[in-house]
Amino acid sequence: MTIQDWFEKRKEAQIQRRALEAKVEVDMNPDLWTKCVHCDAQLLKKDIEENQMVCPVCDYHFRINARKRIELLFDEGSFEELNSNIKPTDPLDFVDTESYKDRLEKAHQKTGLDEAVITGIGEINGQKTAVAVMDFDYMGGSMGSVVGEKVTRIIEEAIKRRLPVMAITSSGGARMQESALSLMQMAKTSCACAKLDDEGLLYINVLTEPTFGGITASFGMLGDIIVAEQGARIGFAGRRVIEQTIRQKLPADFQTAEYLMKYGQIDVVSSRKNLKQTLADILEMHALAK
Amino acid sequence: MTVLDFEKPIIEIEKKIEEFKKISMESGMDLHKEIENFEQQAHDCRKELYANLKPSQKLQIARHPERPNFLDYVNNMCDSFIELHGDREGMDDRAIIGGIAKLDGKPVMIVGTMKGKSTKENLEYNFGMPQPQGYRKALRLFKHADKFNLPIVTLIDTPGAYPGISAEETNQGGAIAVNLREMAKLEVPVIAIITGEGCSGGALGLAVANKVFLLEHAYYTVISPEGCASILYRDASRAADAANALKITAPDLLKLGIIDGEIKEPLGGAHTDPKAMAETLKSTIIENLKELSKISGKQLKSDRYNKFRKMGAFLE
Secondary structure (H helix, E strand, C coil): CCHHHHHHHHHHHHHHHHHHHCCCCHHHCCCCEEECCCCCCEEEHHHHHHCCCECCCCCCECCCCHHHHHHHHCCCCCCEEECCCCEECCCCCCECCCEHHHHHHHHHHHHCCCCCEEEEEEEECCEEEEEEEECCCCHHHCECHHHHHHHHHHHHHHHHHCCCEEEEEEECCECHHHHHHHHHHHHHHHHHHHHHHHHCCCEEEEEEEEECCCCCCCHHHCCCEEEEECCCEECCCCHHHHHHHHCCCCCCCCCEHHHHHHCCCCCEEECHHHHHHHHHHHHHHHHHHC | CCCCHHHHHHHHHHHHHHHHHHHHHHHCCCCHHHHHHHHHHHHHHHHHHHHCCCHHHHHHHHCCCCCCCHHHHHHHHCCEEEECCCCCCCCCCCCEEEEEEEECCEEEEEEEECCCCCHHHHHHHHHHCCCHHHHHHHHHHHHHHHHCCCCEEEEEEECCCCCCHHHHHCCHHHHHHHHHHHHCCCCCCEEEEEEEEEEHHHHHCCCCCCEEEEECCCEEECCCHHHHHHHHHCCHHHHHHHHHHHCCCHHHHHHCCCCCEEECCCCCCHHHCHHHHHHHHHHHHHHHHHHHCCCCHHHHHHHHHHHHHCCCCEEC
């Protein structure tokens, strides 16, 4: 054990003790304290944040937004955003219990983003790659015209610059409010994947909590290598829809990254801590093979 | 024949016609003028009704239990058909059927989703909901077509890909995704026709085509109106509202640039005259194949790419 390991172990033990012994009510000081949604431990928010948004007690991986993901994965200052000027519109004048325009505005207020994906080029331990990172906080990470267009453009840009592409997904699927136009984004992005495939450039999927529907049924599952983050739920149909259709209870771990790996659908399941190194290694080995 | 609720006014008139015919037979009275009059009324009423259908009513026609299915069309359109079974990996999903056929004397690969008309048939075809293995079978046939230069015709009528345990365990999403990607690479003409329900990725998995058509009362959508209603309205009974909002019918889809054309159905829907429907469908396919056959394989591939590349609406 190195000194560093010993310090880390000690720190972990401290956090665990603090979490379990804490008598502070989360409600009393919600700015500082929170509860793990998985193990119920009371935790200092700072402890989770310093631990890459992973529960220090039970290792539960909290969902993180696109900006945080970029910060965790990409070398500092290396990420250059592209096509941020593409913005959503409301082609169908869609109104349900609320208008689509209002929902877009609310999503913007909530996240500060203009859409559910950020695209660009950056470096992971010095390995350059094009990337699309989805953000679940923006309308459930759903794919409408803008997500489809930005994903397609970053693939086209990668072809131009002869770069690998990485798609980091977190999405409930296609966006209902753009109906068939959303459905066609599945075709559009998959066609772009076909071009990428023809060009012989590496395509990596990183599936994170949650990835479903129109995303797994298009660019989300077309990677040459498919990596999933530990514990992420991934599937085509949602759990509730399946339960209603077959009228059976599903196993608790159904549609988790680990479950899907057992069924041969995913190459690698990685913890958040190891993800950066894993991706850097994959990129480097393919770059060296050229 | 199953009667749809909005057809009741027509049924009322038809009942009167039957009554008058009976009276005329029994009493020997000459009522042919009255009967003709009622028949004209019934026709006008039907015409009027069918020209002004709401999306939710089209939905009912698209799902009519007697609506012609894949094999009805194949039997009525093709001179010979050899079904090619299975995914070569352990399964022959009956919800997708495909094979080589002669259409107007020329060979084609024809593939489609299959629905049954009885409970027994529906169980066999899983209500037209394919498993991943069905999409893999379809892809195997597409690649065969590509290798031997056979144009591809797909007929689609599905409420969606099957949501089940084994479907998830064998990668439903991935199977559809691979079809989308690989259909983009085909160097033969591909024509897709939504003949009934064109629901979500399950339909799109056979529809990355050079030309996409919709039958007059068919629909094409990202999610079923019921599914949309239960998520967005939190009330599945508001499916009719969702059907309006989703813009799922041919005229709307034409405006949005999603489809290339609408194919007219016989008055009263395809199920009232499956043979006439098949004839219309056949001539549309032949006409379009003739056009597409003049284009080189490489060009077909790049045309197909550009067709889908353009889809979407955004500000820049």
